[in-house]
Amino acid sequence: MPIGFGGYYAFTSWDGLTHATWVGLKNFRAIAADATARAALWNTLELASAFVVASNAIGLALALELNRTLKTRHVLRSIFFAPVAISPLAMALIWRWIFDNEGALNRVLRDVGLSSLNRAWLGDPSTALWTILVVLVWQFSGLAMVLYLTGLQQIPREIYEAAAVDGASSWRCVRSVVLPLLAPAVTVSATITLVIGLRVFDQVLALTGGGPVSASETLGTQVYEQTFYLGRYGYGAAFAVLLTVLVAVLALTQLVFLRLREQRI
Amino acid sequence: MTRSRMGGGHGARCALAAVAFVCVLAPISATARAVSKESVSLTFLAYVTYQPAYAAVIASFERAHPDITVDVTYTPTIQSLYQLETTQLAAGNATDLLTTYPGCGTPISICRLARSGQLAPMLRKAWARRLDPRVLEYSKVGPSLFAFEPAVVFDGLLTNDTMFKKLGLRFPQTFAQLLAFCAKARAAGTIPVLMPAQGSNTLQQLVADIALTTVYAKDKTWGRKLREGKATFEGAPGWHQALAEIVRMNQAGCFQPGPAATTGPAGDSMFAQGQTLAYSMTTAHKGAIDAAKPAFTYTQRPFPAAERSAQNVVLLQLAPALSVNAHASKQSQAAAQQFVDFLARPAEGAVFARISGGLSEAQLRAAKFPGYLSSFLPLYTQGRYGINPIETWWNAAVGNALTTYGTGLLTGQESIDDVLEAMDAAWKLGPD
Numbered sequence: 113m114p115i116g117f118g119g120y121y122a123f124t125s126w127d128g129l130t131h132a133t134w135v136g137l138k139n140f141r142a143i144a145a146d147a148t149a150r151a152a153l154w155n156t157l158e159l160a161s162a163f164v165v166a167s168n169a170i171g172l173a174l175a176l177e178l179n180r181t182l183k184t185r186h187v188l189r190s191i192f193f194a195p196v197a198i199s200p201l202a203m204a205l206i207w208r209w210i211f212d213n214e215g216a217l218n219r220v221l222r223d224v225g226l227s228s229l230n231r232a233w234l235g236d237p238s239t240a241l242w243t244i245l246v247v248l249v250w251q252f253s254g255l256a257m258v259l260y261l262t263g264l265q266q267i268p269r270e271i272y273e274a275a276a277v278d279g280a281s282s283w284r285c286v287r288s289v290v291l292p293l294l295a296p297a298v299t300v301s302a303t304i305t306l307v308i309g310l311r312v313f314d315q316v317l318a319l320t321g322g323g324p325v326s327a328s329e330t331l332g333t334q335v336y337e338q339t340f341y342l343g344r345y346g347y348g349a350a351f352a353v354l355l356t357v358l359v360a361v362l363a364l365t366q367l368v369f370l371r372l373r374e375q376r377i
Numbered sequence: 378m379t380r381s382r383m384g385g386g387h388g389a390r391c392a393l394a395a396v397a398f399v400c401v402l403a404p405i406s407a408t409a410r411a412v413s414k415e416s417v418s419l420t421f422l423a424y425v426t427y428q429p430a431y432a433a434v435i436a437s438f439e440r441a442h443p444d445i446t447v448d449v450t451y452t453p454t455i456q457s458l459y460q461l462e463t464t465q466l467a468a469g470n471a472t473d474l475l476t477t478y479p480g481c482g483t484p485i486s487i488c489r490l491a492r493s494g495q496l497a498p499m500l501r502k503a504w505a506r507r508l509d510p511r512v513l514e515y516s517k518v519g520p521s522l523f524a525f526e527p528a529v530v531f532d533g534l535l536t537n538d539t540m541f542k543k544l545g546l547r548f549p550q551t552f553a554q555l556l557a558f559c560a561k562a563r564a565a566g567t568i569p570v571l572m573p574a575q576g577s578n579t580l581q582q583l584v585a586d587i588a589l590t591t592v593y594a595k596d597k598t599w600g601r602k603l604r605e606g607k608a609t610f611e612g613a614p615g616w617h618q619a620l621a622e623i624v625r626m627n628q629a630g631c632f633q634p635g636p637a638a639t640t641g642p643a644g645d646s647m648f649a650q651g652q653t654l655a656y657s658m659t660t661a662h663k664g665a666i667d668a669a670k671p672a673f674t675y676t677q678r679p680f681p682a683a684e685r686s687a688q689n690v691v692l693l694q695l696a697p698a699l700s701v702n703a704h705a706s707k708q709s710q711a712a713a714q715q716f717v718d719f720l721a722r723p724a725e726g727a728v729f730a731r732i733s734g735g736l737s738e739a740q741l742r743a744a745k746f747p748g749y750l751s752s753f754l755p756l757y758t759q760g761r762y763g764i765n766p767i768e769t770w771w772n773a774a775v776g777n778a779l780t781t782y783g784t785g786l787l788t789g790q791e792s793i794d795d796v797l798e799a800m801d802a803a804w805k806l807g808p809d
């Protein structure tokens with residue numbers, strides 16, 4: 113029902129307080145013509161793409177390392193997974209303190225003689241979006257790690273032994289044996305992280321508010337700003353519909369592509 | 378014989394029983410009456426900057442009205458106040474007491490909420506007759522009054538007077554002197570002017586403050602021309618000049634690094650810690666700054682926007698107003714109106730104004746300015762002040778465009794023309 117009503121309001125002009133007026137595709141035409149909306153779409157795609165690649169690469173690396181027989185592997189797995197369990201908003205507020213002009217990062221850089229690297233990380237349009245990426249990757253790499261660990265533990269030990277007997281190096285073993293067998297885990301992890309990346313909201317709101325100007329604006333923050341700040345509920349609902357369609361199309365496309373790849377392997 | 382004796386004795390026993398019954402029942406009834414007199418718990422959504430002032434007034438109110446408690450939720454930023462209140466109103470679970478803004482220029486403006494039936498009218502208020510008519514009109518929609526302004530504040534620069542003295546600096550009186558001041562402050566290793574541009578209306582207010590000198594003082598009909606479609610922001614040289622002053626201040630190094638990432642509460646903290654010589658802010662933040670116990674004296678001074686000091690016009694900002702939710706229960710509405718009436722008393726208004734850093738309506742009319750606002754008195758008595766023009770704009774999108782795109786002037790993402798074109802585009806969306 114909420115999806116239905118949201119879909120309906122996307123075609124209306126509504127301030128949330130009085131009656132909604134049907135306006136057809138006007139909201140969507142306005143989105144197409146709005147530079148901020150286009151920037152939000154581009155930022156969303158850029159952030160999601162970078163997040164999928166980075167979080168899966170780091171998650172896989174962690175999983176490969178922690179799949180070994182280390183005495184501390186269980187403790188380390190818990191440590192790396194812990195950020196996933198923390199509220200994204202609370203985590204982002206802590207990172208905000210770190211990235212503040214007078215925050216921990218700039219202070220450490222000054223103290224080690226690298227003050228030339230000091231930046232207004234959250235207030236500089238060239239770094240704002242990537243700062244959000246750092247927080248996202250830090251928080252969710254543990255999720256990818258867990259998914260890959262599950263996949264790794266389903267690979268029979270005999271496969272590794274056979275590869276070793278055949279003279280495969282560690283890297284060759286990973287590339288030619290482990291990764292193909294991890295295809296289902298890659299599918300799941302890539303799909304989940306893509307959805308997380310496209311829907312990003314809490315971190316953006318807490319760190320930059322979508323600014324400076326629209327340098328870190330995303331579709332999620334536009335839904336929020338248009339609806340709850342400017343009181344343009346119909347226009348905000350149109351953004352929500354656009355975001356939903358985007359997530360569905362991209363996630364399904366990726367899922368189909370990766371499933372086909374699994375079958376080929 | 379027996380019947381009469383029995384009747385007479387029986388009657389006396391009955392009378393005695395009746396008296397005893399009444400004597401036992403009366404206190405029980407009184408207790409029951411006392412229990413059945415309901416206590417009311419009012420909910421209230423307000424901005425954290427006013428927490429010290431509201432805490433004091435609410436404590437007094439609750440002592441005077443033991444049957445009413447006021448439960449306040451404070452939002453950390455103005456934007457979160459806008460968002461939370463509009464969401465709650467749309468969902469039908471808004472607080473009994475609402476923070477509203479005068480005029481039409483914000484998402485929680487009185488005109489917007491009153492026209493959509495969200496605000497209860499304030500009828501037959503004796504205190505309304507004491508208010509300055511120019512202030513009162515922003516609390517009305519048509520003939521009906523919908524809000525009470527607990528204080529008015531001035532926009533300008535809060536100055537760390539202790540540091541000024543220590544560095545041997547004088548407060549600038551013209552814009553050219555301000556730029557020179559910035560250079561000297563930078564050389565002394567301190568931040569000249571702190572500008573919290575994220576999640577706050579500070580930049581918007583400063584631009585509006587400058588525009589009072591560069592636009593509205595030069596053409597007193599400009600606001601009317603804008604409404605009639607005979608003027609645009611892009612077409613007004615005064616608006617170009619106002620934004621150019623922000624650009625020049627930024628280029629002269631007046632602001633701290635990364636102003637686009639500094640929030641209002643962070644700015645309050647930085648100023649209270651003595652990290653900056655001046656702070657672009659209204660005195661509405663005085664309570665929050667005092668709560669941090671700064672180790673220096675400070676005052677507020679008019680922003681030197683003009684080429685000559687005699688041309689400066691100061692911005693009078695109406696503090697967030699208090700309104701009553703029209704959809705609250707009758708009991709809550711009645712209690713809420715009582716709270717508003719209590720706050721409207723001159724003594725309570727003076728307490729609120731003293732703690733929050735503004736002037737009560739009574740103080741404004743009597744021109745009784747406290748020491749830290751004494752710089753504004755000459756301009757006020759000469760009539761060189763104006764109500765914040767943003768409060769006269771007919772929708773919230775224009776102010777939002779000024780805030781959002783204006784921040785781009787600080788980061789180099791936007792030009793002055795970009796900002797003014799965005800404001801014109803927002804104006805064309807029409808009235809809220």
